[in-house]
Amino acid sequence: MGYKLVEKKEIAPKIFDLIFEAPEIAQHAKAGQFVIVRVDEKGERIPLTIAQKFDRQIRLVVQVVGKSTEKLSKLSVGSEVEDIAGPLGNPSEIDEFGNVLVIGGGVGIAAILPIVKALYEAGNYTNVIIGARSKDFLILMDDISKYSHNLIVTTDDGSFGMKGLVTDAFRSLIKEGKEIKIAWAVGPVVMMENCSKVASEFGIPIWTSLNPVMIDGTGMCGGCRVEVNGVIKFACADGPEFDGRYVNWEDLKKRLVQYKEYEMKAKKFNNRG
Ligand SMILES: Cc1cc2nc3c(=O)[nH]c(=O)nc-3n(C[C@H](O)[C@H](O)[C@H](O)COP(=O)(O)OP(=O)(O)OC[C@H]3O[C@@H](n4cnc5c(N)ncnc54)[C@H](O)[C@@H]3O)c2cc1C
Ligand code: FES
Incomplete structure (x- = not known):
């Protein structure tokens, strides 16, 4: 059975907001989980976080970075993808903690939406930091603000909100005397690594959603x-969220660049074909 694309919008340069008809997945999905999309029979598998679920539909936000994400972004409304498997991975561990912090960077802002919503609905005070390169890359701000008690926006170039990185805002919050019980950070690997360093400094547990290359x-x-606390884990089955204070970030970064050359060739070939 195919899965129909019912809505599509480019919400930032090369970032697409996609709504698919997927009733079974929508029924079972929880915050922190993801799906694996295959555009066509021969297509590569694309893991994507479920940004939102509706009665019969799911929302995926995809950034075009290579061959498969480009193919996905070019689908027209009304067409179908070959397969969407999920929901996969363990849901975020949501509880009533009190004062919590959720940080989203780049396309990771979409991934934190269900986490912020679930924490808000569980009765927490939600401090949220979202950051992007510039104003044009800030996505889903209205959706996130609905569930944020305290929303801080940063841009690298100062074109919107506070000029600086999400870690600068994280430090400012702590300086203000906010006692954060637990944090989440989702975004580029280097952002999650640096957020984890700040969390470590202040003894705050921090869930990071790891994105190694996934196949099945x-x-x-x-x-x-991935290596967490010296132990080998599989991000798809044991994660994708792990306490960033104990993640071997160097190893993750090395593994992510391993495939670069092959992917560049695939993208060039794709653009010719
Ligand atoms: C659990 C999880 C959730 C994710 N959620 C999102 C999301 O919500 N939105 C979003 O835009 N991106 C998300 N990603 C990243 C996304 O899956 C990759 O960008 C995509 O697979 C790249 O495929 P490509 O062929 O376009 O690019 P390629 O040229 O093949 O690769 C570009 C880069 O993407 C990464 N990548 C490639 N293949 C995979 C793969 N099979 N699994 C994981 N990473 C891969 C690698 O870092 C690679 O260097 C997520 C990844 C994981 C693991
Ligand atoms: S993707 Fe195969 S073990 Fe996780």
């Missing part, structure tokens, strides 16, 4: 190996 998404292929 079921814990069988070993493709998404």
Whole structure:
């Protein structure tokens, strides 16, 4: 059975907001979980976080970075993808903690939306920091602000909100005397690594959603190996969220660049074909 694309919008340069008809997934999805999309029979598998669920539909926000995400972004409304598997991964561990902090960077802002919503609905005071390169890349701000008690926006170039990085805003919050019980950070690897360093400094547990290359998404292929606290884990089956204070970030960064050359070739070939 195919999955129909019912809405599509480019919400920032090369970032697409996609709504798919997927009733089974919508029924079971929880904050922090993801799906694996295959555009066509021969297509690569694309893991994408479920940004929102509706009665019969799911919302995915995809940034075009290579061959498969480009193919996905070019689909027209009304057409179908071959497969969407999920929901996959463990849901975020939501509880009533009190004062919480959720940080989203770049396309990671979409991934924190369900986490912020779930924490808000569980009765927490939600401090939220979202950051992007510039104003044009700030996405889903209205959706996020609905569930944020205290929303701080940063841009690298100062074109909107506070000029600086999300970690600067994180430090400012702590300086103000906010006692954060637990934090989440989702975004580029270097952002999650640096947020984890700040959290470590202040003894705050911090969930980071790891994004190693995934193949089957079921814990069988070993493709998404990550090292946490000296132990090998599979991000798809044991995660995707792990306490960033204990993640071996160097190893994750090395694994992510391993495939670069092959992917560049695939993209060039795709653009010719
Ligand atoms: C659990 C999880 C959730 C994710 N959620 C989102 C999301 O909500 N929105 C979004 O835009 N992106 C998300 N990503 C990243 C997204 O899956 C990759 O950008 C995409 O697969 C790239 O495919 P490509 O062929 O376009 O690019 P390629 O040229 O093949 O690769 C570009 C880069 O994307 C990454 N990548 C490639 N293939 C995979 C793969 N199979 N699994 C994971 N990473 C890969 C690598 O870092 C690679 O260097 C998520 C990744 C994971 C693991
Ligand atoms: S993607 Fe295969 S083990 Fe995780």
